[in-house]
Structure formats: structure tokens, C-alpha cells
Amino acid sequence: MLILLSLVLCAATSQAPQVVNADFETVDARSATPSGWLFTSLPGQSQLVSYQSLLEPEANGSRVLAIRIAADHPQQQVAYNAHQDLQGFEAGKTYRVSARVRTRSLQSLPMVVVQCLDQSTQKPLGFARSEQRELKQDLAEWETIQTVIQVPEGTATLRLRIGIPAEGNAGGTALIDDVQVAEVP
Numbered sequence: 001m002l003i004l005l006s007l008v009l010c011a012a013t014s015q016a017p018q019v020v021n022a023d024f025e026t027v028d029a030r031s032a033t034p035s036g037w038l039f040t041s042l043p044g045q046s047q048l049v050s051y052q053s054l055l056e057p058e059a060n061g062s063r064v065l066a067i068r069i070a071a072d073h074p075q076q077q078v079a080y081n082a083h084q085d086l087q088g089f090e091a092g093k094t095y096r097v098s099a100r101v102r103t104r105s106l107q108s109l110p111m112v113v114v115q116c117l118d119q120s121t122q123k124p125l126g127f128a129r130s131e132q133r134e135l136k137q138d139l140a141e142w143e144t145i146q147t148v149i150q151v152p153e154g155t156a157t158l159r160l161r162i163g164i165p166a167e168g169n170a171g172g173t174a175l176i177d178d179v180q181v182a183e184v185p
């Protein structure tokens with residue numbers, strides 16, 4: 001009976017798409033970045049942004065993703081983000097995507113973005129992003145950012161992005177931890 005119950009529980013909790021290394025605890029030894037994620041940068045100008053796995057002293061040695069934009073970043077519209085394609089989603093279902101963030105010297109709140117792409121991965125079928133908000137001061141405490149996406153039929157790729165725009169954020173750092181995806185019934 002106990003085994004049966006745990007099987008049912010497993011089935012119930014495995015419905016949401018899985019985020020690989022959602023807590024950023026696993027680090028790629030070669031690049032020193034969190035494994036399981038890809039990171040955007042301008043071609044040939046990767047020095048303008050850094051994506052690092054940082055040990056967070058206040059959180060029992062938990063690791064976080066730190067995205068830092070160079071202080072001399074030119075005035076240019078670039079969205080810097082860590083991203084991965086989620087496995088295990090179902091078209092028609094609705095998911096809440098969230099993460100915890102803190103900021104240093106940023107003028108805008110970091111964002112989570114979800115893109116639904118068709119088979120060719122070129123055509124966007126759906127899009128959602130968390131609140132855009134100007135920051136008057138650093139977020140010294142963790143704040144949860146989130147958005148909700150209903151996955152359209154025909155979606156072949158569900159792409160999760162989390163990050164910050166370069167504009168206004170030169171010299172600033174976003175700290176990100178605990179990405180979660182949960183089905184909204």
C-alpha cells in the first residue's frame with residue numbers, strides 16, 4: 001500500500017517541467033558557471049557580462065547565479081540571460097515560473113521570461129514575462145519574481161530565460177536562486 005501511494009505521489013509531482021540545476025548548486029568545473037544553463041553574450045564581446053556561480057554566505061553556503069554587467073558597458077539594448085529548454089511540459093497546461101532575486105546597483109528588476117516555440121524553434125507561439133519595475137534601491141532581501149504561461153498547442157520548445165537588460169544596469173549585479181516551475185491547476 002505504501003509503495004502504491006508513493007508511486008501515485010511521484011506521478012502527481014512529475015507533471016511540471018523539470019528545471020535542470022534550478023538551485024545553481026552544480027558548477028561546471030571548466031567554465032565555473034552553473035551547469036545545465038546556457039548564457040547569452042554579444043558575439044566577440046563576452047567581457048561585457050559575467051555569469052558566475054557564487055557562494056552565498058548568508059544562506060548556509062547555498063550557491064546562486066550572479067549576472068554582472070561590466071561598468072563600461074556601452075548604451076545598447078541587450079538582454080543578458082541564463083536560459084534552458086524545459087523538458088516534460090504539456091501543451092494546453094498552465095505553469096507558474098518563478099525565481100528568487102536580489103540586486104546590487106541595478107535600475108531594473110530582473111525578469112523571468114518564457115517563450116513557446118514551434119517545431120522549427122523560429123516561430124514564437126507564446127510569450128510571458130514577469131513584472132517590469134524600476135528599482136530605486138538595491139533588493140537586499142530575496143524577492144520572488146514570477147510569471148504564468150499557458151502553453152499553446154503546437155509548442156515544441158518551452159524556453160525559460162532569466163536575466164537583466166544591459167540598459168541602465170552597467171556595473172550592476174543580479175543574484176538569482178531557486179527557479180521553480182509548477183503547474184497551475
Ligand SMILES: [Ca+2]
Pocket residue numbers: 023024025062063064177178
Ligand atoms: Ca542555491
